[in-house]
Amino acid sequence: MSPRILVVGAGPVGLSAAVSLRLQGLPVTVVDKAAAPHTHPKAVVLWPRALESFERLGVADRLVAEGHRLTGQHYHSNGTRVASMTFRRLRHTKYPYALAIPQHTTERVLRDRLSELGGSVRTHTELTALRQDADAVTTTLTDLETGAAREEAYDWLIGADGVHSAVRSAIGVEFVGQTYEQTFLLSDGPCDTELSTDSAHYFMTDTGVLVMVPLPNEQWRAFISAPREIPEGEALVDTVARVVGRRSPVPVRFLDGHVAGRFRIHRKAAEHVWRDRVFLVGDAAHAHSPAGGQGINTGVEDATGLAWRLGAICRHPRSAAESGRVFTQWADERHQVVENVLRDTDLQTRLWGVRGLRRRLRDAVLYGAERTGLLDRVVIPRQTQIAQRFSPGPGQGRPKAVGVLRSHARLPNVAIPTDTAGGARLHDFLSLTEPVAIEFDPAGTAGRHSKVRHSVVQRAGRDVVSLTGPALRSALGISRRVTCVVRPDGIVADIAPETARNRGDSTR
Ligand SMILES: Cc1cc2nc3c(=O)[nH]c(=O)nc-3n(C[C@H](O)[C@H](O)[C@H](O)COP(=O)(O)OP(=O)(O)OC[C@H]3O[C@@H](n4cnc5c(N)ncnc54)[C@H](O)[C@@H]3O)c2cc1C
Numbered sequence: 001m002s003p004r005i006l007v008v009g010a011g012p013v014g015l016s017a018a019v020s021l022r023l024q025g026l027p028v029t030v031v032d033k034a035a036a037p038h039t040h041p042k043a044v045v046l047w048p049r050a051l052e053s054f055e056r057l058g059v060a061d062r063l064v065a066e067g068h069r070l071t072g073q074h075y076h077s078n079g080t081r082v083a084s085m086t087f088r089r090l091r092h093t094k095y096p097y098a099l100a101i102p103q104h105t106t107e108r109v110l111r112d113r114l115s116e117l118g119g120s121v122r123t124h125t126e127l128t129a130l131r132q133d134a135d136a137v138t139t140t141l142t143d144l145e146t147g148a149a150r151e152e153a154y155d156w157l158i159g160a161d162g163v164h165s166a167v168r169s170a171i172g173v174e175f176v177g178q179t180y181e182q183t184f185l186l187s188d189g190p191c192d193t194e195l196s197t198d199s200a201h202y203f204m205t206d207t208g209v210l211v212m213v214p215l216p217n218e219q220w221r222a223f224i225s226a227p228r229e230i231p232e233g234e235a236l237v238d239t240v241a242r243v244v245g246r247r248s249p250v251p252v253r254f255l256d257g258h259v260a261g262r263f264r265i266h267r268k269a270a271e272h273v274w275r276d277r278v279f280l281v282g283d284a285a286h287a288h289s290p291a292g293g294q295g296i297n298t299g300v301e302d303a304t305g306l307a308w309r310l311g312a313i314c315r316h317p318r319s320a321a322e323s324g325r326v327f328t329q330w331a332d333e334r335h336q337v338v339e340n341v342l343r344d345t346d347l348q349t350r351l352w353g354v355r356g357l358r359r360r361l362r363d364a365v366l367y368g369a370e371r372t373g374l375l376d377r378v379v380i381p382r383q384t385q386i387a388q389r390f391s392p393g394p395g396q397g398r399p400k401a402v403g404v405l406r407s408h409a410r411l412p413n414v415a416i417p418t419d420t421a422g423g424a425r426l427h428d429f430l431s432l433t434e435p436v437a438i439e440f441d442p443a444g445t446a447g448r449h450s451k452v453r454h455s456v457v458q459r460a461g462r463d464v465v466s467l468t469g470p471a472l473r474s475a476l477g478i479s480r481r482v483t484c485v486v487r488p489d490g491i492v493a494d495i496a497p498e499t500a501r502n503r504g505d506s507t508r
Contacts, residue, residue, distance in 0.1 A: 003026060003027070003156065003314040004027070004029070004154040004156075005021060005026060005027070005028045005029070005154060005155065005310070005314070006028075006029050006030075006031065006137070006139060006152070006154040006156070006157045006158070007028060007029070007030045007031075007157075007158045007160055008031055008032075008127045008157065008158070008159050008160060008166070008167050009031075009032060009159070009160035009162060009282070009284070010030050010031075010032035010034075010107070010111070010121040010123075010160075011107065011160060011162060011283075011299075012043075012103060012106050012107055012282075012296050012299065013160045013281050013283070013296070013300060013302065013303050014030060014032075014158065014160030014161070014282070014303070015030070015107060015110035015111060015114060015121075016057060016110060016300045016303040016304060016307075017158050017281060017304070017306065017307050018114050019057045019058075019059075019110060019117065019119070020056075020057060020303065020307035020308065021307050021310070021311060022117035022118065022119045023056075023057065023058070023117060023432055024307070024308070024311035024315075024432060024433050026311055028119060029122065029152075029154070030114070030119065030121045031121070031122045031125040031126075031127060031141060032121055032122070032125065033124065033125065033126035033127075033144060034124070035123055035145075036123060037104060037107055037108065037111065038104060038107075040259075040261060041102065041103075041188040041259055041260075041261050042102075042103040042104075043103045043106075043295050043296045044100050044101065044102055044188075044213055044215060044221050044293070045070075045098050045099070045100055045101075045293035045297075046063065046067070046098070046099040046101060046106065046296065046297065047293070047297045047383065047384040047385050048087075048090065048093045048094075048095040048098075048384045048385070048386050049301065049384060049386050049410070050296065050297040050300045050301070050385070051063070051094075051095040052093070052094070052095070052386075052413065052427060052490060053300050053304045053489070055094070056427075056430070056432060057110075057113060057304070058113060059113050060095075062109050062112075063099060063101060063105075064095075064099060066105050066109065067099040067100055067101035067105075067216055068099070068100040068101070068214055068215055068216040069098075069099060069100075070097055070099070070198060070199055070213070070214065071086060071087055071097055071198050071199060072084055072085050072086040072087055072088070072198070072199045072200075073098075073199055073201070073202060074199055074200075074201050074202065075202045075366055076202065076203045076204065076249065077204050077359065077362070077363045077366075078204070078206060078359075079203075079205075079249040080363075082363045082366045083366040083367055083369060083370040084199075084370060085370070085375045085376070085379065085380055086376075087380060087384065089376055089380075090380065090381070090386065091412070092386075092412035092413050092414050093384075093386055093412075093413050094425060094427075098200070098384070100200075100215050100216065100221075102188070102215065102216075103296065122141075124143065124144040124145050125141050125142070125143055125144065126141070126142045126144055126166075127139055127140070127142075127166050127167065127170075128140045128141070128142045128149060129170060130157065130167065130170045130171070130278070132157075132275075132276055132277050132278060134276075136153045136155060136277070137153070137154045137156070137157045137277045137278060138151055138152075138153050139152050139153075139154060139157065154277075155277065155314075156277050156278075156279075156310060156314075157277060157278045158278075158279050158281060158303070158306065158310075159171075159278060159284045160281050160282045160284060160299075160303065162282070162283045162284060163266070163268075163283040163284070163287045165280065165284035167278060167280065167284060168270055168284050171275045171278050173271055173272050173275065173280065174270070175268045175269070175270055175271075176270075176271055177266060177267045177268030177269060177287075177342075178267055178268070179265070179266045179267075179268075180264065180265050180266070180349065182226070182265070182349075182353070183225075183226040183262060184223065184224065184225055184226060184262070184263055184264075184290075185236060185239060185243075185260065185261070186222065186223045186240070186260065186261050186263075187221075187222045187237050187240040187254070187259065187260040187261075188220070188221050188222075188258065188259050188260075189219055189220065189237075189254065189255065189256075189257045189258030190218055190219055190220070190254075190255040190256075190257055190258075191212075191220045191222070191252050191253060191254055191255060192251075192253040192255055193248075193250060193251060193252040193253065194250055194251070195214075195248070195250050197214040198214070199214075200212065200213045200214070201248075202352075203247050203248055203249070204351075204359075205247045206359075207227065207247065208224060208225035208227065208247065208352075208353070209223075209224065209225050209247075209352040209353070210222065210223070210224050210243065210244055210247035210248055211223040211224075212244075212248065212252065220252075222240055222241075222252070222254075223290070224243045224244065224247065225352065225353065226239075226262070227239070227243055235260075236260040237258045237260040239260075240254075240258075240260055241253075241258075265287075265290065265349070266287040266288065267288055267289070267342055267345075267346050268286065269285065269286045269287075269338050269339075269342060270284070270285045270286065272331070273285045273302070273331050273334055274327045274330070274331045279306055279327075281299060282298075282299030282302060282303065283295065283299065285299075285302060285334070285338070286298065286341070286342065288342050288345040289345040289346065289348070289349040290345075291348035291352070292344060292345050292383050294344070294383075294385075298337060301334075301337065301385070302334055304489055305330055305333065305334065305489050306330055308432070308487070308488040308489060309327065309329075309330055311433060312326070312433065312434070313326060328393070329393055329396070332393050336390055336391060337388070344382065344383070386410060387410075388410045388491070389406065389408060389410070391408070392407070396408070400494075400495045400497075401495075402478055402482045402495055403476045403477030403482075404476050404477050405476060405478070405482060405484055405492060405495055406492060406495075407492050407493070407495045408491065408492065409491065409492060410490050410491060411426055411427065411430075411484070411486050411490050411491070411492050412426065413425045413426055413490075414475050414476060416472070416475055417451055417452055417471050417475075418451060418452045418453070418454045418467070419452070419453055420454065424454065426438070427490055429486075430486060430488060430490060431488055432488055435485050435486060435487045435488070435493055436465060436485070436486055437459070437463075437464040437465065437483055437484070437485050437486075438464070438465045438466075438467065438483070438484050439457070439459070439465065439466045439467065439481065439483045440467050440468075440472050440476060440478060440483075440484070441466065441467070441468040441472070442468075442469070442472040442473045442476075442478055442479060442480070442481070443470070443480065444468030444469070444481070450469075450471055451469060451471065452467050452468065452469035452471050452472060452475075453468045453469055454467055459483075464483070480497065480498050481497075481498035482495060482496070482497045482498065483495070483496045484496075
């Protein structure tokens, strides 16, 4: 019998999970309590790592076509530029930029993809209760149009139902952390300004922060910390326009057609992201400041990292203990990522608001970080999430590194001059469903060929992707044969460099 999987919540994270499961040929039911897709201004930035995940879901090209590329970001303190970052120098990715795209566009593209794959969203349907035992999750789903509630049983349930997650409450998981005192306001729409449209602009002032992000179709996102006093009766969009005028050193005039919103931000994480047959992903599992735009990006990684593991377990059922080990590894990795995201976004949010001596210190650190290359080397790879690396759990071995290849870390998406037209990138060899073994052999082809030969060979009865040719030396920084096992999410599970001992095995 096919596994029954329910995704609760058709935001960007639930939709990513559903698309990934459908791509693996698994049936999936998606419910959302909203009657129709929303059009509110929410997240606007997709980083390279999320775009890589979206590429595997078959939607990256569409998103890139609808989005607006940002090549950097500039930081100003009380009107003076203190540092700039550029994404152009990001190496080993197809996406050396941030993609500005409204969240509702991302959701529309994902919904279209889901429907192409034979899936759909049951709208106006709220999960109102659930209980689980060893065999199933029994849900109560309420049709909000008729008020009719009915019980439906599933094998697995993915809770992608946002920050106020009903799934999280139903499985008794605490959402631990704080809500910031500060309220934030935002407004999306056209502006008359000479601010450059290829970068995001951060203006940190003694009265609060302003972030201006260029969007597609000549629109802008203006994001501000709310001023202490807002005149009674002032429309939200007028408040934002007034504050933008004060905090931006370059004139910014709001044109007609803005949509404004107000929100509080949290620093919270679910105590557990997995309980038996139920998982928490996206804002249901963590909520943080939008500083650095990590919300959607982290959630999509939660979802895609879970979906291939869940898919594997559905296709090849294992004992509860074995599946438990798989989900524990996923939960451990997500915990490591979320801890970093909470720490980084909290630090950025606090730095926005410092004054006096601390402000001067912050500005000096930012200035120094740009001049010494620290922003390029450390901050950007971390913010864009392409520097992803995990501490291995028990039984996963010690981290290994050969050239640019590292175990328990993202496989760099290096361009390889293969003999196929246009060459290839390493991520082209990944599978959606299973870890793949890739053998890199810089000495495997005689002569000084500039092209890398690609073939599939048998090693110990298994298919192995074989890449051979001296060009691998400079591309990957390796001098001898190396075999990597790479998971569907692009993380290197293991590396086996050739040694005198295993040379015989690997060439058999
Ligand atoms: C105003 C605002 C601005 C933001 N700006 C940024 C930003 O600039 N950068 C950034 O990275 N992030 C930002 N975020 C956060 C970002 O929007 C979230 O991280 C992202 O939406 C998380 O996606 P999700 O799919 O986990 O949850 P959501 O997008 O919240 O989706 C959850 C879905 O679940 C549905 N649902 C809820 N409960 C139930 C239930 N019981 N039954 C059925 N369905 C249910 C909801 O209707 C909703 O469709 C912002 C958020 C807000 C509100």
